[in-house]
Amino acid sequence: xxxxxxxxxxxxxxxxxxxxxxxxIEPRMTLVDFLRLxxxxxxxxxxxxxxxxGACTVRVDDEIVRGCLMxxxxxxxxxxxxxxxxxxxxxxxxxxxxxxERNAVQCGFCTPGMVMTxxxxxxxxxxxxxxxxxxxxxxxxxxxxxxxxxxDAIEKVSQSRAGGxx
Amino acid sequence: MKPAPFEYVKPSSVDDALTVLTExxxxxxxxxxxxxxTATLNMRLSAPVRLVDLNGLEELRGITDAGGVVRIGAxxxxxxxxxxxxxxDHLPLIKKTLPxxxxxxxxxxxxxxxxxxxxxxxxxxxxxxxxxNGAIEITGLNGVRKVAAGDFxxxxxxxxxxxxxLITAIELPKAAPGSRFAIQEFARRHGDYAxxxxxxxxxxxxxxxxxxxxxxxxxxxxxxxxxxxxxxxxGKAIDADAIASAQAALDDDLDPFDDTQCSAAMKKHxxxxxxxxxxxxxxxx
Numbered sequence: 001x002x003x004x005x006x007x008x009x010x011x012x013x014x015x016x017x018x019x020x021x022x023x024x025i026e027p028r029m030t031l032v033d034f035l036r037l038x039x040x041x042x043x044x045x046x047x048x049x050x051x052x053x054g055a056c057t058v059r060v061d062d063e064i065v066r067g068c069l070m071x072x073x074x075x076x077x078x079x080x081x082x083x084x085x086x087x088x089x090x091x092x093x094x095x096x097x098x099x100x101e102r103n104a105v106q107c108g109f110c111t112p113g114m115v116m117t118x119x120x121x122x123x124x125x126x127x128x129x130x131x132x133x134x135x136x137x138x139x140x141x142x143x144x145x146x147x148x149x150x151x152d153a154i155e156k157v158s159q160s161r162a163g164g165x166x
Numbered sequence: 167m168k169p170a171p172f173e174y175v176k177p178s179s180v181d182d183a184l185t186v187l188t189e190x191x192x193x194x195x196x197x198x199x200x201x202x203x204t205a206t207l208n209m210r211l212s213a214p215v216r217l218v219d220l221n222g223l224e225e226l227r228g229i230t231d232a233g234g235v236v237r238i239g240a241x242x243x244x245x246x247x248x249x250x251x252x253x254x255d256h257l258p259l260i261k262k263t264l265p266x267x268x269x270x271x272x273x274x275x276x277x278x279x280x281x282x283x284x285x286x287x288x289x290x291x292x293x294x295x296x297x298x299n300g301a302i303e304i305t306g307l308n309g310v311r312k313v314a315a316g317d318f319x320x321x322x323x324x325x326x327x328x329x330x331x332l333i334t335a336i337e338l339p340k341a342a343p344g345s346r347f348a349i350q351e352f353a354r355r356h357g358d359y360a361x362x363x364x365x366x367x368x369x370x371x372x373x374x375x376x377x378x379x380x381x382x383x384x385x386x387x388x389x390x391x392x393x394x395x396x397x398x399x400x401g402k403a404i405d406a407d408a409i410a411s412a413q414a415a416l417d418d419d420l421d422p423f424d425d426t427q428c429s430a431a432m433k434k435h436x437x438x439x440x441x442x443x444x445x446x447x448x449x450x451x
Contacts, residue, residue, distance in 0.1 A: 010174060027174030027217065030208070049167060050205035051272060052358075063245065063274040069204040070275065073174050074219060117271065138356040139269025 017085030032067030043083035054140030083112035106144035170213035188330035198280035240279025259347035288384035322387035348447035362436035373403035392419035404449035
């Protein structure tokens with residue numbers, strides 16, 4: 001705690017949204033800060049910084065994680081996908097459209113985390129009930145309390161994907 | 167907030183990890199899933215000089231059938247437990263409990279060993295492992311020792327784990343025929359730390375209960391075994407009278423303190439409600 005001198009930086013090398021990146025960073029830099037500050041991918045948001053709000057949700061090696069509860073150095077060698085990668089990929093266009101259409105976006109702060117989580121939910125449990133959607137999203141706070149619209153949007157995508165993959 | 171600076175070490179074997187931990191003593195902190203520790207680092211509730219990342223130690227990850235027990239490597243993540251057939255087949259209490267632990271994004275990283283080592287009094291797993299009479303395998307440079315879960319949790323965030331040691335596995339007895347398990351908790355939001363929670367494990371023969379363990383969490387500094395309440399149920403069928411007598415005995419078992427979630431008085435009230443619900447769940451099979 002008393003040490004204020006800069007400790008040695010470490011090199012990390014990982015794939016972010018399909019692109020290989022290498023940086024020298026302090027070990028204490030969280031993954032979400034790395035994405036925002038080093039790579040200027042500011043879609044992942046920093047909310048509570050203790051794992052409660054879910055605004056920093058990103059995908060690491062195909063699993064969603066809290067970007068604030070993992071250090072960037074721990075992501076060395078992994079494959080990270082952020083909301084920017086998810087949106088550019090095209091596979092979730094129907095989800096993004098459903099959020100827009102149902103006005104599941106109010107202030108927008110929680111939206112990237114909500115979409116990352118919803119995308120994982122739809123992949124893992126394509127026919128989730130409303131209750132299951134709510135339970136899966138329980139780790140993502142929306143302080144506009146727009147949950148109803150968010151659940152509606154995800155439910156709609158779930159139904160339309162089941163009904164013909166649109 | 168941001169963590170204080172620290173050195174980062176990622177050993178490639180348990181021996182290397184133990185050496186770094188032993189040399190670094192109290193300045194050195196192991197990190198497993200990091201789902202509690204990273205939050206405390208971010209809030210600067212702790213500021214170790216050196217962080218030893220255990221995530222490269224594949225030897226600590228995995229679930230194996232070891233005869234009468236299921237052996238779970240300390241670095242096994244909740245997500246691994248959720249997907250395990252061994253857990254589904256032999257550890258129904260763990261299977262039932264997993265959805266209550268935080269949220270999917272946290273269960274993808276959080277580990278069983280980390281939860282046991284951190285020993286948050288409001289966490290589910292320390293109470294489950296206690297109710298199941300599990301054993302904690304602890305490894306140091308001098309060798310391996312096993313500690314019964316009931317002896318492991320010493321006080322608020324305090325365990326039997328000594329400086330320079332690591333939890334390497336948790337062994338949980340397989341559910342016996344006729345055993346039943348229940349867990350209930352109150353949390354402000356699904357997945358949040360509980361305001362109060364109760365785990366029960368029992369043998370039920372016909373309607374008669376034996377070998378019953380009732381273990382509360384978020385009800386004191388450690389998992390709290392409610393042995394007086396359990397004694398009121400043992401050898402009986404679970405009915406309204408038995409539940410009422412167990413509830414009445416809770417005063418002998420519980421002495422909770424206020425926390426940020428609720429007062430001690432409210433916890434005691436919730437304990438009575440939980441006792442009713444958990445025993446009813448046990449009776450229902």
